[in-house]
Amino acid sequence: MEICFRRTPLANGYLFMNKWSFPLVLLVAPALVVAGGAPPNSDSGPTEVAEGRQIYEQYCAACHGWQGEGAADWTKPDEKGEMPPPPHDETGHTWRHSDAMLFRMIAEGWRHPFNKTDRLTMPAFKDILTDQEIQLVIEYLKTLWTEDQRRYQRSESQDVN
Structure with missing residues (x-):
């Protein structure tokens, strides 16, 4: 030939x-x-992930870091006795929660059970973000995880439904 x-x-x-x-x-x-x-490490399309990232940067990054890295020493209580914002990347534990749990935490806020104060250390966003915007943030967070972490989180989400 x-x-x-x-x-x-x-x-x-x-x-x-x-x-x-x-x-x-x-x-x-x-x-x-x-x-x-589609961006790497995402189950969603590029438009959804870009929108989710934009919302994350506007409402979440100031506490959880621009790259999802969380606060320094996030595993130890701060001077108020509150747990600092955890990372949302592969070094944190966000990937261990189902979509439903993540949605609830974002919508209703969160107070770590070991905090010495009663206030929500993660504010509720249900009056600020729509349900769709919250879901877009969750889809963006998934891009920060490894394939194994996404697989685990996907199975957690299916077990809940």
């Missing part, structure tokens, strides 16, 4: 093509679109 190359002008350089170039493009292009279309 002989492969013939022909030079095709392309901007300042040349594109080398052979008789397999077009079929190869047809096979590879859809895979690249799918792989590049």
Whole structure:
């Protein structure tokens, strides 16, 4: 079998093509679109994740970190006796909670049971964010986890339903 190359002008350089170039493009292009279309580590599409990230940055990042890294020493009570905001990335425990539990925590707020104060250390967002916006934040958080963590969290969410 002989492969013939022909030079095709392309901007300042040349594109080398052979008789397999077009079929190869047809096979590879859809895979690249799918792989590049959704962000890594996400079960949602790029639009939903981008919207979730935008909401997260506006309402959550000041406490939980811009990359989901949480507060320093988040495993120890602060000077008030309250647990600092945990990370939402793979180093934290957010991935251990079902979608329903995460939704409740965001909507209704959260007070760590070991806190020495009675106040909600995580404020309730039900009067600020819509249900859809809360779900978008959850979908964004999933992009911060490993594949194994997402698999575990997915099974936790299915067990609840």
